[in-house]
Amino acid sequence: MFSNEPITKDSIVTLIGPSVRVEGDLITEGDVVVEGSVIGNLRTEKNLKVGEKAKIFANIQATNAIISGEVQGNIKIKEKLELTASAKIFGDIRTKIISMAAGASLNGKCLMDDKRTKSDRPESIRQEKIELEDLPAETPTPTKSKK
Amino acid sequence: MYSYLYDSCLSENKYATNLARVEARLTQLGINGKINRLSFLKNIRSILTDELKRGLKNLIIVGNDQTVNQVLNLAADLDVTFGFIPLGQPQTLAKILGLPDPLAACDILAGRKIEKIDVGLVNDYYFLTSIILPGEPLILECDQSYFLTLTSNKTEVKICNLDFINGEFAKPQDGFFEIVIKEKPSSLSFFRTKQIPLSKFLVRKINLSAKKSTVIRIDQQKTLKTPVTIKIEKQKIPFIVGKDRLF
Numbered sequence: 536m537f538s539n540e541p542i543t544k545d546s547i548v549t550l551i552g553p554s555v556r557v558e559g560d561l562i563t564e565g566d567v568v569v570e571g572s573v574i575g576n577l578r579t580e581k582n583l584k585v586g587e588k589a590k591i592f593a594n595i596q597a598t599n600a601i602i603s604g605e606v607q608g609n610i611k612i613k614e615k616l617e618l619t620a621s622a623k624i625f626g627d628i629r630t631k632i633i634s635m636a637a638g639a640s641l642n643g644k645c646l647m648d649d650k651r652t653k654s655d656r657p658e659s660i661r662q663e664k665i666e667l668e669d670l671p672a673e674t675p676t677p678t679k680s681k682k
Numbered sequence: 683m684y685s686y687l688y689d690s691c692l693s694e695n696k697y698a699t700n701l702a703r704v705e706a707r708l709t710q711l712g713i714n715g716k717i718n719r720l721s722f723l724k725n726i727r728s729i730l731t732d733e734l735k736r737g738l739k740n741l742i743i744v745g746n747d748q749t750v751n752q753v754l755n756l757a758a759d760l761d762v763t764f765g766f767i768p769l770g771q772p773q774t775l776a777k778i779l780g781l782p783d784p785l786a787a788c789d790i791l792a793g794r795k796i797e798k799i800d801v802g803l804v805n806d807y808y809f810l811t812s813i814i815l816p817g818e819p820l821i822l823e824c825d826q827s828y829f830l831t832l833t834s835n836k837t838e839v840k841i842c843n844l845d846f847i848n849g850e851f852a853k854p855q856d857g858f859f860e861i862v863i864k865e866k867p868s869s870l871s872f873f874r875t876k877q878i879p880l881s882k883f884l885v886r887k888i889n890l891s892a893k894k895s896t897v898i899r900i901d902q903q904k905t906l907k908t909p910v911t912i913k914i915e916k917q918k919i920p921f922i923v924g925k926d927r928l929f
Contacts, residue, residue, distance in 0.1 A: 550882040
């Protein structure tokens with residue numbers, strides 16, 4: 536799951552089961568596994584795993600995270616963020632590396648913390664600069680009437 | 683200077699032989715001392731008062747888990763080193779502290795390998811092993827920063843300091859309690875292979891309250907009613923331990 540330090544039985548410091556709700560600021564130094572619900576803020580120095588049925592209504596900070604459930608809040612990950620197919624994110628993401636499986640849902644901005652910069656666009660003498668426009672709203676396709 | 687505190691149950695004949703062997707071994711090792719026997723007429727507090735006047739430095743508890751819990755509750759604040767010679771049942775603490783049998787415990791006492799272990803304080807009551815909470819709606823405020831709410835009535839909650847959790851052992855020197863929340867197994871769970879869900883938290887201080895006053899069980903013997911405040915006293919108790927201890 537995480538390339539350097541996978542979550543193991545011994546490394547889990549906080550485990551939030553399905554029948555538990557945490558409200559407030561949960562700040563810890565070890566691995567966290569969430570199968571229940573969290574409201575408030577969730578921060579760990581290590582790894583975070585959010586289960587498929589977990590619901591988090593909180594801002595999240597972690598070093599690495601793998602998310603399979605629902606998160607309503609902003610997510611800040613120092614290293615790698617993995618969104619599985621069942622992940623639903625309503626908030627902004629900031630991370631160094633991101634992996635998104637087909638089916639994952641992200642409703643928010645995604646900012647990458649890597650040092651790579653975008654390339655300079657070369658000057659073109661044959662065509663004027665093209666301004667990218669917003670995508671038009673979906674219009675219903677007119678149906679052909681039967682004669 | 684060693685002072686020995688015998689549990690009242692050790693006056694029964696079935697312990698006489700083992701007790702004689704223990705006393706002989708202590709004499710051989712040169713660590714024998716004054717023996718105080720708990721009884722209906724002589725309680726722990728009065729014994730400790732007398733021993734402190736005599737310059738108590740090492741208090742050796744002879745008995746079972748409950749003897750240790752009772753003594754520590756009253757003696758935790760004293761500037762003494764504790765030891766334990768296990769006699770009688772239950773003996774979970776003996777296994778945790780690396781004391782395989784009474785005679786080996788005597789040798790371990792002579793070796794004086796001392797470790798400081800955490801002790802919990804619930805209101806004004808010291809406890810060593812764990813607190814068991816009933817499976818009723820409870821609110822746990824942890825470290826004054828977050829609340830735990832149980833959404834199911836069918837749960838067991840245990841606050842561990844020096845105890846086993848689901849086959850593993852809670853560390854007694856890290857300055858934290860482990861809150862363990864398990865779902866109570868139903869009658870059908872025997873046929874199911876699915877693991878019963880478990881929650882685990884590390885905390886230093888807990889404010890425990892409930893909508894109606896609830897009884898909590900401390901160290902398998904003492905009961906208190908909510909609301910209570912539970913906090914850890916890190917590495918408060920110096921204890922003579924064996925090399926096969928679990929921490």
